[in-house]
Amino acid sequence: MDALALQLGAEASRRTGRMAALGCSRRDLLGFFLGAAATAACVVLLQPAAPPCSYGYGLVAPEDYQELEALGNATAHAAPSPCSLVTPAGQHQELATTLGNGTTRPEPCTTKPSGMAAASPDDDNLPELLRMAAMDDKTVILTLTNEAFSAPGSLLDLFLHSFRVGVRTAPLLRHLVIVAVDAKAYKRCRHVHRLCYHLRANGTAADYSGELPFMKGNYLAMMWRRNRLQARVLALGYSFVFTDVDIVWLRNPLLRVPVGADLAMSCDKFYGDNPYDLDKKANGGLVYARASARTAAFYEAWYEAGRARPGKNEQDVFDEVKRELAARHGVAAQFVDTAYLGGFCDRRKGRDFNKLCTYHGNCLVGMETKLRKLTRVFAEWNKFRNKAKLTD
Template sequence: MDALALQLGAEASRRSGRMAALGCSRRDLLGFFLGAAATAACVVLLQPAAPPCSYGYGLVAPEDYQELEAMANGTAHAAPSPCSLVTPAAGQHQELATLGNGTAHPEPCTTKPSGMAAASPDDDNLPELLRMAAMDDKTVILTLTNEAFSAPGSLLDLFLHSFRAGVRTAPLLRHLVIVAADAKAYERCRRVHRLCYHLRANGTAADYSAELPFMKRNYLDMMWRRNRFQARVLALGYSFVFTDVDIVWLRNPLLRVPVGADLAMSCDKFYGDNPYDLDKKANGGFVYARASARTAAFYEAWYEAGRARPGKNEQDVFDELKRELAARHGVAAQFVDTAYLGGFCDRRKGRDFNKLCTYHGNCLVGMKTKLRKLTRVFAEWNKFRTKAKLTD
């Protein structure tokens, strides 16, 4: 027994020496084992009761596309499969959410734990939600939805599905805050996502729950409420990526936003090869804004200009004043090429899935049309991904 103890002690000494040669102290070892134990505990606790999804966050199972097609045709309104909400099984490789500046984030848990903090209609805790969602550089991802767009089998389901099934987009769900324009949209959000915020229409009886016809009064009010909300996020010190809910995410679009940009926006059509040439028509469906005093001042002036121009939406006011406001406030503004942020408005370039990061259901009338055509785009993307053997 003494000989065995001596042998084990010698082996431990050799291992300690090897770890020391690698620059690891006993404290490092202790931290490593504690971290490993915590990770193992999380994996055990987060295992779903339902059978595991063999396809995880990778390619989408064929039956899911049948379900999406049924959604688009209005023949199915099923709740999301439990497999779309679970963490990848142990043994799957870890996905990283890589930002434009190269920062990496670990794979999040996309399940909704009981008792988690979230905004309620009676408690405005936006700062806490943003803190929970923020990346290392205090960037958050935002989208806005209402009852019509968030009903089961609607655009919100396809939007979230695209994150889970895109290339390295699933980890970005950890940073997504869904902003609900009405109470039912908020309730629906709470069923399918971790971070939900109820943007209440204080002081107005306007109904924002239905599909809002383009350029009608409620639509215009909603667009300027969105603009005010974005300004508030900046004022709280957070940069943001805003994405319309009628956009499917294929890859991480942050990689296409230059580090030096204060404000980057999608456009209906992209001409030439200079993103800083502002002679393009803005599309507010995708906006990146860096938190700074100058960007906040730009937003404030933008909103005040809108108040002086009743009947115009925020995109039209932006196009009218973008050069003046950018120069006045020292904001580096640019448009992102539609080769990367594509959409139905710019069909000249086709759909090059070697480049596309997102695809927008713009220049389409009606939610059902958007859902049907975006579902087909996503199915095309999945076929391309399978053929090209794209993996995470």
């Protein structure tokens, strides 16, 4: 009897253990499913809502995607997204392979880039931004934008995208400082780029946020503010390449600036084969200036000449005084051939993508026109690049 009792007790103990284990397993399983459900709910709730697409100033309207696809534009794979030039994460390697630029860094359109170093509107840390952006020889790249030109899907997006997919231009983005002339442009800049500077209006009530058509409204004041900014960069000891935001970069234009040049500028039309022949009409869309006392003095004299000629923009004043000031200050000034710094003003040379470094939306009226035509130029460039198998 004792043995039988012991045996029955052992069997009951084993059954109790199995039931306890089964109960534990059920509790664990139930907890797992509850946890998974809660996690999924959090992920869904935390997903940001995509902003609505707008084609008012959209980079490419839906009907243009077929045309861009036919031209071989690698960015026109899909239907427009809120930032029409953003590539889905899974396609970054494909885009890098197709275009040969070897960069798979995320497109900073909907996510603020890491290491944000932009100045706040209440600070003037331009010297710090220039220090962070400078190349080894203390050269920086500058562009200037406002609310109209920096809206999602507008010229700023195309401008930045051209850097990302050009021939050896992606690394230049780390040297680019975007100068915003109004609060909304500054906010947009901080959303898409690492180095942003807010150029405040110095207490004036002037509105620089619109398109600023050539020689209308606040256009003149804006151009001379740009001139003053460039002079300040020189005074801080930095050389610069200034580029308008309605320019697409295909290659590095610095490769076309002679080592001995103090000041090199794009022009509307280029005649002859002598870059130091100053008998050409200046275009301030792309300017290289080497930091030196003589170049800084040239800029100061240029500004004073502008003050003595009210109602004229900085390009016209430059053309009037360029020879005198270059001789007075010992500045080697030159114009770069439009075969390399192309634009719509000089269509006689066509578009030789074997030579072109940049292409400017000049001599076009209206931002939508600039955007549409520059997008097509960029699509032609992509087609040429893919066919020629150009790589970095």
